[in-house]
Amino acid sequence: MPEIKVHSDVTGTAWKIVVAEGQAVDEGDELMIAEAMKMEIPHLAPESGVVKEICVEEGTAISEDDLLFIIET
Numbered sequence: 326m327p328e329i330k331v332h333s334d335v336t337g338t339a340w341k342i343v344v345a346e347g348q349a350v351d352e353g354d355e356l357m358i359a360e361a362m363k364m365e366i367p368h369l370a371p372e373s374g375v376v377k378e379i380c381v382e383e384g385t386a387i388s389e390d391d392l393l394f395i396i397e398t
Contacts, residue, residue, distance in 0.1 A: 329372055331394040337361030339381045339393070348376045356394055359387060374398040 340360040344350060350370040357368045374396040381393050 326397045329396045333387045333391045335361040336388045
């Protein structure tokens with residue numbers, strides 16, 4: 326199956342992960358909320374599929390372009 330890699334758009338903190346590995350997601354579904362400069366930035370699924378791997382833990386620091394999720398389409 327093809328995979329999509331979801332990368333961070335911002336530098337901040339992985340504040341809340343709202344999906345689990347193995348969960349089906351639709352395009353536009355919220356995967357995670359990052360916190361950066363006291364703002365909440367949602368990271369959305371770019372395509373429908375199944376979350377194969379979560380590459381970050383809640384509360385950890387993230388940098389722009391860090392790998393966050395791998396989605397099987």
